[in-house]
Amino acid sequence: MNRDRLYQALQHHFGYQEFRDGQLATIEAILAGQDTMAILPTGGGKSLLYQLPAYLRPGIVLIVSPLISLMQDQVDRLHRRGEKRVLLLSGQDRRTRDQQLSQLDRAKFVFASPEILANPAVAACLRRVNVAMLTIDEAHCISQWGPDFRPEYLLLRRFREELGTPPTLLLTATATPRVQADIIAKMGLTADEVTVIRRSVNRANIFLAVEELASPDEKAARLLQLVKELSGAGIIYFASRRLATATADWLQKQSGLAVAAYHAGMPAADRFRVQQQFMADDLQLICATSAFGMGVDKDDIRFIIHYHQPTNLADYVQEIGRAGRDGRQSVAVLLTCPGDDLLARQLTTVDLPPLGLLEKVHAGQLPPSALGSNHDLFTFYFRQHYTADQIVAAFKKRHRQTNRQLVQVQRYLRLTSCRRAFLLNYFGEQVVEQDRCCDSEVPDWRSQSLLPPRQQQVRQTVNDNWDQHLQTLLNLS
Amino acid sequence: MNTYLLRLCSYHQPRRERVIENVLANRQTVATLFWAQHYGILTWLGARRRLSRAQFDQEVAVLIGAGLLERVGADEIKLTAAGVSYEESQPSPYQPHFYPWYWLANTQTVQRRLLLGFQVASELAYHNRYYAPLAVPFTDQEAVRGWFRHFKSAQFVQEVYAELHLLAGALANEDQRLAAALVNRLIGHDQAGWTLNQLADRLQLSLADALVLDHDLWLAVTAFSRRTTGPLASLLRPLIAPAPISRSCQTTVQLARQGLELVRIAERRRLKLGTVREHLLTAAILTPQQLDWAQLLPAKQRKFLDHHFRGDVIHWRFQGWSGDENSDFYYFRLYQIYKEYSQNES
Numbered sequence: 036m037n038r039d040r041l042y043q044a045l046q047h048h049f050g051y052q053e054f055r056d057g058q059l060a061t062i063e064a065i066l067a068g069q070d071t072m073a074i075l076p077t078g079g080g081k082s083l084l085y086q087l088p089a090y091l092r093p094g095i096v097l098i099v100s101p102l103i104s105l106m107q108d109q110v111d112r113l114h115r116r117g118e119k120r121v122l123l124l125s126g127q128d129r130r131t132r133d134q135q136l137s138q139l140d141r142a143k144f145v146f147a148s149p150e151i152l153a154n155p156a157v158a159a160c161l162r163r164v165n166v167a168m169l170t171i172d173e174a175h176c177i178s179q180w181g182p183d184f185r186p187e188y189l190l191l192r193r194f195r196e197e198l199g200t201p202p203t204l205l206l207t208a209t210a211t212p213r214v215q216a217d218i219i220a221k222m223g224l225t226a227d228e229v230t231v232i233r234r235s236v237n238r239a240n241i242f243l244a245v246e247e248l249a250s251p252d253e254k255a256a257r258l259l260q261l262v263k264e265l266s267g268a269g270i271i272y273f274a275s276r277r278l279a280t281a282t283a284d285w286l287q288k289q290s291g292l293a294v295a296a297y298h299a300g301m302p303a304a305d306r307f308r309v310q311q312q313f314m315a316d317d318l319q320l321i322c323a324t325s326a327f328g329m330g331v332d333k334d335d336i337r338f339i340i341h342y343h344q345p346t347n348l349a350d351y352v353q354e355i356g357r358a359g360r361d362g363r364q365s366v367a368v369l370l371t372c373p374g375d376d377l378l379a380r381q382l383t384t385v386d387l388p389p390l391g392l393l394e395k396v397h398a399g400q401l402p403p404s405a406l407g408s409n410h411d412l413f414t415f416y417f418r419q420h421y422t423a424d425q426i427v428a429a430f431k432k433r434h435r436q437t438n439r440q441l442v443q444v445q446r447y448l449r450l451t452s453c454r455r456a457f458l459l460n461y462f463g464e465q466v467v468e469q470d471r472c473c474d475s476e477v478p479d480w481r482s483q484s485l486l487p488p489r490q491q492q493v494r495q496t497v498n499d500n501w502d503q504h505l506q507t508l509l510n511l512s
Numbered sequence: 513m514n515t516y517l518l519r520l521c522s523y524h525q526p527r528r529e530r531v532i533e534n535v536l537a538n539r540q541t542v543a544t545l546f547w548a549q550h551y552g553i554l555t556w557l558g559a560r561r562r563l564s565r566a567q568f569d570q571e572v573a574v575l576i577g578a579g580l581l582e583r584v585g586a587d588e589i590k591l592t593a594a595g596v597s598y599e600e601s602q603p604s605p606y607q608p609h610f611y612p613w614y615w616l617a618n619t620q621t622v623q624r625r626l627l628l629g630f631q632v633a634s635e636l637a638y639h640n641r642y643y644a645p646l647a648v649p650f651t652d653q654e655a656v657r658g659w660f661r662h663f664k665s666a667q668f669v670q671e672v673y674a675e676l677h678l679l680a681g682a683l684a685n686e687d688q689r690l691a692a693a694l695v696n697r698l699i700g701h702d703q704a705g706w707t708l709n710q711l712a713d714r715l716q717l718s719l720a721d722a723l724v725l726d727h728d729l730w731l732a733v734t735a736f737s738r739r740t741t742g743p744l745a746s747l748l749r750p751l752i753a754p755a756p757i758s759r760s761c762q763t764t765v766q767l768a769r770q771g772l773e774l775v776r777i778a779e780r781r782r783l784k785l786g787t788v789r790e791h792l793l794t795a796a797i798l799t800p801q802q803l804d805w806a807q808l809l810p811a812k813q814r815k816f817l818d819h820h821f822r823g824d825v826i827h828w829r830f831q832g833w834s835g836d837e838n839s840d841f842y843y844f845r846l847y848q849i850y851k852e853y854s855q856n857e858s
Binding site: 107110111112114115116117126127128130131132134135277283284287295296300301302303304305307308309310311312315317499501502504505506507508509510511 | 562564567570620623624627630633634637638641642643644645646647648649650651654669670672673676677680684691692694695696698699700701702703704705706707708709710713
């Protein structure tokens, strides 16, 4: 397609003059009908890669995404641009979904989780309409989650074939060469069929640091110090909802900053409020689980603190990549204390039932519930014609894989050399030299004032005059 | 620590924790309703519909760990002396005003529709078409969309204002905090509104009190919509139940009042006999004044039950007498409800 037309569409639909690095090449490839994999850093403008082609081709763009919060975020952004032809199929009851499916032909963007696409009725409806392009957002999930937590990812290959193999766009911010090959293979593609657009995961403006504390109490105290020292908006990631909530409350009281928790267990309206307040700088800190952030459209997040260890480096790089999208100096700190590795291990372990038990369930001699709380996971594989032996082998293989990833995280924590070099190496990239790189090169970074001093925030006070507030809300004052 | 559950527990009366959980989450069964009525917590039905089993168990565990609750037997909990002291030490716990309207509507749905409907009005007032609407289920989106199409006019924003002004004024007469909560929970142009934690913080309430107040607020909004006219009332009216019992339950009660035997009712309505009995027991608990007790429990039956079951109804132990356990249990439970109702009325 003529480049002028692409620039016109960019200007017309998005108000931009220029493409970001990697965007034009990706869009040209997908519009040429090529299956394309774009590995662009967080904040690289990945949603534009499927949104712009959608305006240049008839038919629907189907976007498969791992989290409802992420899909909702994309839907919100489309709405903000005035695009109303959007359907979100996941997270709805059956009646609602049926209503939505009846309106499928009026949609331009359809968002769905792999689980909903595994539903035969949904798949049948999608086969009846013109799906011009299939987008798999956060495509690393195909490799990362496929075998254990989200087995439906493995069905995407067949689903794509049933749709008539529309041009497919695989999007991710982080994929090692090994994960890249795994994603391509699991989608039933070969390396020479797929155009890969890869840009470095390196975010030069994010300073990397790790701090090892002696106990959870010390870690909490250190967190408080850090949020007082670092300025600007920040996100603190936790592995547990309860701790995220409790720490938000504690930090607000201790620091005087405006802090809120965010996790998937909160009511949707409160999640919406927290996100909007954070965007509007009414909140300075968010204590969140991983539910927060994928797709957060805030350029000036200055720091990311991990209160718990990530379970793999790909997630870590994605999460810290939410800082400093405006290109200004930002900081990523990982706090750790003894015992944290056990928690990370617990989070990645699936209890595999004994082979004999699996065989009995497979043979119908025992009910699936005999397999414990994860019985749905194992019965999924039986439905996909796996034998008990094959399930055990697949899970053992996956277990070894997650262990290897945890070992890499441990190595990152204990590094005495450059952390950036380690990460770039891990993702198969050339090492780069830079200033303000990481704590191994600038051990006294805390005294270096990497970020400007925090400005005193005026805390919002309660407006006692409810009528005045109401009038403001309705533009009547 | 969220001390909400302390409100539903007693020092003198151990209470079944699953009953408390099911009341809050609005999982209605005859057994739950019966025990809820006995504990005096029936008006808390549906007060925390999103409460999951895991969350409930965790809150109980924290309160037990803090020494404010204790477990009695396998499935009951009660306040400890420390729990009582804690409750008494709270300066002025929020007392709900509108909980007797618990049956009016699912306050979660009311909230979703009102918030989205108001957001649409607020953005319209600012002539803004490019905004992210609050994410709600598709059914609610469609309801709000249809409502907006119907009511959009030159006076729309003024009408919404007038309606909310009236509502907030009425709320302020009950409790100023309710009016503040209403207008500050609203989502509008460049205003995301308070989260529940912010509501607690800004109104200087505990999280437990904020939860109680928030449910009270949405019940108030619903009750208000029932009696007023205006765009927002029209948006919410389809969500309002006409009575505490379902339409199907009401039909069964009407047929029973006409003197039809239970078996005949089941045949005519193509329901299981057990369902018919459940309808009548539910009505006996939720709307006892509407039942013809003399018909449901004829004097002879009552005399028989009175002879067999004496003392505190809660300590009665069921034992069948006619060979039809289901029928006997129905009369046993109905008589328990009747006795409690009569005691409360006298």
